[in-house]
Amino acid sequence: MTTERWALGGDLSVARIGYGAMKLTGWPKGERPTRDTALAILRRAVELGVNHIDTSHYYSRDGVAANELIREALHPYPDDLVIVTKVGALVEGSDVALPAAEKTGLTPDNLRRGIEANLRSLGLDRLDVVNLRMGDLDRTQTPLAAPLETLLALREEGLIRHLGISNVTAAEFDEARKIAPIACVQNLYNLAQRDDDPLIDACAEAGIAYVPFFPVGGFRPLTAERLDAVAARHGATVPQVALAWLLARSPNTLLIPGTGSLDHLEENVAAGALRLSAQDIAELG
Numbered sequence: 119m120t121t122e123r124w125a126l127g128g129d130l131s132v133a134r135i136g137y138g139a140m141k142l143t144g145w146p147k148g149e150r151p152t153r154d155t156a157l158a159i160l161r162r163a164v165e166l167g168v169n170h171i172d173t174s175h176y177y178s179r180d181g182v183a184a185n186e187l188i189r190e191a192l193h194p195y196p197d198d199l200v201i202v203t204k205v206g207a208l209v210e211g212s213d214v215a216l217p218a219a220e221k222t223g224l225t226p227d228n229l230r231r232g233i234e235a236n237l238r239s240l241g242l243d244r245l246d247v248v249n250l251r252m253g254d255l256d257r258t259q260t261p262l263a264a265p266l267e268t269l270l271a272l273r274e275e276g277l278i279r280h281l282g283i284s285n286v287t288a289a290e291f292d293e294a295r296k297i298a299p300i301a302c303v304q305n306l307y308n309l310a311q312r313d314d315d316p317l318i319d320a321c322a323e324a325g326i327a328y329v330p331f332f333p334v335g336g337f338r339p340l341t342a343e344r345l346d347a348v349a350a351r352h353g354a355t356v357p358q359v360a361l362a363w364l365l366a367r368s369p370n371t372l373l374i375p376g377t378g379s380l381d382h383l384e385e386n387v388a389a390g391a392l393r394l395s396a397q398d399i400a401e402l403g
Contacts, residue, residue, distance in 0.1 A: 122365070122390075124372055126170070126327055127280035127301035130200045130246060134365060135390045136170030137163045137383070138331070138376035139184040145177045151378035153182070159383055160191035164199065166387045172304075172329070172374040174204045174251075175235040185239035193241050201240060202329075202374075204284055204304070205232030206251035206265060224253075224265045233272055249282040249304050252290065262290045263297060270298045284331075288317050295324070302327040302372070308335055309345070309360050309402060322370040329372045334360045348398045354389070357382075361389035363402055 122134045142159065144150030151159065163171070177184035185203075192199065207223050222228050236245055250266055262283075272278055280301035283294050294300050303321055307314045307330035314328075321328045334357040349359045357375070364371050375386045394402075 124327055124370065126200060127247065132170040132200050132372065133167055134372055135168065135387055136172060136372060136374045137168050138374035139171060139173040139188060140177045141376040141378045142187055143177050143179045143182045143184050145179045150182060156187050157191040159380055160188060162380060163383060164192060164196060168387065169198045170200050170202065170372060172202045175232060175239055183239060185236065189239065189241045200246045202247040202249065203236045203245055204249040204251045205229055207253035226268045229265055229268045230272065233277055237277065244276060245278050247280045247282055247301055248278045249284040251284040252286050262293055266294055266297050291317060291320065300326055302329050304329040304331055306332055308333050309363055310335065318368050322368050327370050327372050328368065329374055330364060333364055333373055333375050344401050348401060352392060354392055355385055358385055358389040358392055361386060362392040362394050365390065366394050366399060
């Protein structure tokens, strides 16, 4: 486990390797672990020093919900555990591909319902960090200001500690910072998907965490001969090299790799101790 930490929102000290809970439910597709394995993964993650868990009320499939697993496994929560959730364009998985005008998850009523659902299912009175998740289609027409202002009002009610944004453009990042303090940006980024390089640097300059989702490729695992070569030199796996590369990319990157396997959890956390050389990084491009 890496000993490096980041002050999320300026006051929540988290280890740079966290855990993403989506795969515990098999949402939106794919296999999921048994309930006992899911609970064991969450407990083992905390034992290994993970204190940053990413989740959402819409990570739920066939009666298996990530938030309820987290609550059963870890409540009462350790004092230093930071649970980050999200609301927005994905409400129970239904909004992801809808045009902007039909994204019901971004309405004031449904944003409040999302916050209340997360609070209720996690057994919390206040959420540490909430990411506003923007949509995938009609990006130029998807409004950011109105839903972010709704979440800011809920923050002022005491229901949210810090706000983040997810699946956003650089322009939306700039717009968001004019509306509310932003603790983190959660976007797609990995060795093979580097469009956000300027945004990572902008976040670092502003002291804002950048949290890449699909850090090892997601539904399309990373493959490349250069990755194999670096992994072989270190006696590591390709996913471990991909995670180590992200940690080396910038000190504000926080990782939330998800897994439904105890063995893979151990491997992911161990990636924090992997130090890539200048040669490795140059070779990876």
